[in-house]
Amino acid sequence: MTTQLAGFFLLLLTTFCTNAQQEWRIPASENLIYLELETGTVVIELAPFIAPKHVARFKNLVAEGFYDSLDFYRVIDGFVAQAGDVSEKKPSKNKAPLNAEFSRPTPSISDFMLVQSPDFIAPQTGYLNGFAAGRDPNAKQEWLLHCPGAVAFARDVDANSASTEFYIVIGQATRHLDRNMSTIGRVIYGMPAVQALNRANMNNASGVIENPTKRGKILWAKLAKDISQQNQLKIQIQEQNSAQVTQRLASARKLDNEFFHFKGNGNLDVCYYQLKTRLDK
Amino acid sequence: MTTQLAGFFLLLLTTFCTNAQQEWRIPASENLIYLELETGTVVIELAPFIAPKHVARFKNLVAEGFYDSLDFYRVIDGFVAQAGDVSEKKPSKNKAPLNAEFSRPTPSISDFMLVQSPDFIAPQTGYLNGFAAGRDPNAKQEWLLHCPGAVAFARDVDANSASTEFYIVIGQATRHLDRNMSTIGRVIYGMPAVQALNRANMNNASGVIENPTKRGKILWAKLAKDISQQNQLKIQIQEQNSAQVTQRLASARKLDNEFFHFKGNGNLDVCYYQLKTRLDK
Numbered sequence: 001m002t003t004q005l006a007g008f009f010l011l012l013l014t015t016f017c018t019n020a021q022q023e024w025r026i027p028a029s030e031n032l033i034y035l036e037l038e039t040g041t042v043v044i045e046l047a048p049f050i051a052p053k054h055v056a057r058f059k060n061l062v063a064e065g066f067y068d069s070l071d072f073y074r075v076i077d078g079f080v081a082q083a084g085d086v087s088e089k090k091p092s093k094n095k096a097p098l099n100a101e102f103s104r105p106t107p108s109i110s111d112f113m114l115v116q117s118p119d120f121i122a123p124q125t126g127y128l129n130g131f132a133a134g135r136d137p138n139a140k141q142e143w144l145l146h147c148p149g150a151v152a153f154a155r156d157v158d159a160n161s162a163s164t165e166f167y168i169v170i171g172q173a174t175r176h177l178d179r180n181m182s183t184i185g186r187v188i189y190g191m192p193a194v195q196a197l198n199r200a201n202m203n204n205a206s207g208v209i210e211n212p213t214k215r216g217k218i219l220w221a222k223l224a225k226d227i228s229q230q231n232q233l234k235i236q237i238q239e240q241n242s243a244q245v246t247q248r249l250a251s252a253r254k255l256d257n258e259f260f261h262f263k264g265n266g267n268l269d270v271c272y273y274q275l276k277t278r279l280d281k
Numbered sequence: 282m283t284t285q286l287a288g289f290f291l292l293l294l295t296t297f298c299t300n301a302q303q304e305w306r307i308p309a310s311e312n313l314i315y316l317e318l319e320t321g322t323v324v325i326e327l328a329p330f331i332a333p334k335h336v337a338r339f340k341n342l343v344a345e346g347f348y349d350s351l352d353f354y355r356v357i358d359g360f361v362a363q364a365g366d367v368s369e370k371k372p373s374k375n376k377a378p379l380n381a382e383f384s385r386p387t388p389s390i391s392d393f394m395l396v397q398s399p400d401f402i403a404p405q406t407g408y409l410n411g412f413a414a415g416r417d418p419n420a421k422q423e424w425l426l427h428c429p430g431a432v433a434f435a436r437d438v439d440a441n442s443a444s445t446e447f448y449i450v451i452g453q454a455t456r457h458l459d460r461n462m463s464t465i466g467r468v469i470y471g472m473p474a475v476q477a478l479n480r481a482n483m484n485n486a487s488g489v490i491e492n493p494t495k496r497g498k499i500l501w502a503k504l505a506k507d508i509s510q511q512n513q514l515k516i517q518i519q520e521q522n523s524a525q526v527t528q529r530l531a532s533a534r535k536l537d538n539e540f541f542h543f544k545g546n547g548n549l550d551v552c553y554y555q556l557k558t559r560l561d562k
Binding site: 100102119120121147148149159171172174175176180191192195198199203255258259261262264265272277278279 | 460
């Protein structure tokens, strides 16, 4: 093979392997929420396919400015940061209790990509439209997992009681909440800003920060469409079916790197292997 | 039964159930390290029973002031915060490479308390002297898990190359590092201070924070014995065999609370159910 021809094939290979369209996706603008905290900017990607009514509620509340100047008033280190109106007096037309959306029936065509079966807690875990997800092939149900960064609506004991409050998982995955809470998406940018939120005193089991001045504030929340183009972050997310993700998982199953002397058992925790995000330069 | 007699039994019951000696332990002072960060105070409980040489090395380095004014220079959100001398030029007599202490042979009398068998990654998981631990009954080995808050020595590819650098797990448990790293203990106080550390840019895979002024600094590190009694925190840790822990695990297996509509499968992630800590008033 001539050097010229080799060069051509190298170029072809490089083009194929670095095709951003295949390896990374740009999340749909209508599914993005910006939260501006005192500790930094947080961006949430919504998952309307799993909890359409809760997602619509969240977008309506954001659009009307409901969360502006409210606090993360219940923050338990290693568990969740919960935000909303602790007084329950802030007016809104979007407060009526919602019916639970804990999971959805598996559709005839699902984007679910299997990572682990059986998973520790779920029959199957993997990715669903870019989110860490669980699946039960017998019950024919799919749901999103409570991995770090997951965003869900809080509720009372009644399954159908979510109204306006939401939380973000900030510690080890709270998998006992899977299929028990309506999960609306996940943080794709700014987890350090969430992790920097003030916590409740460690002896305080309720997690409610009693002194309002010590609570991390939401300066404002906005739909991406209400933010000027130049102020939007150019966030990209790994495509779940991309070569880099497939390679990462294959490598993780075998720990096929000389750094690892113990090679594991091949099982993967999808909450550790969530799809990565990056900023386009 | 007379009211008086009932009162006596109630007193007896109360005394039994609130016996602090049985439910909470005070960690041994010689196993405690204080790290004073700009973001707050962090206390580590050491586990000399699993990695005696690495624990002795860490104590020697702390005692000589090696870590004072060094940085958490490699911080990857959701993974680890790593500290040490990035220049590798700071002098010390305690830098010679250490032989790996990834696990220990199960002794004839072990304090291991089983929580989950099989675990997702390990044959067994549970508590060992108050730390989340794994166990292989066939290989007769025990080790500490890389749960959030775990502290371990960094190393190069060579298993026997740890020297002075250490890291703290700050995200979902990095279980692929179990039995691959010498784990010296865990953070029992101040994880919010660790979580508030500045991270590397999300596009930076190495995790090294290039600008030294942006790195979280260790103001000082001290052995508890070198801190005056009135400046020591009165930290208590749940006894692994206590009634409250047994009850918590039993309840978690069944999700026997009306809040939970889906009752799980009975499996537990011991990294979520780590033993709690509190401050004595």
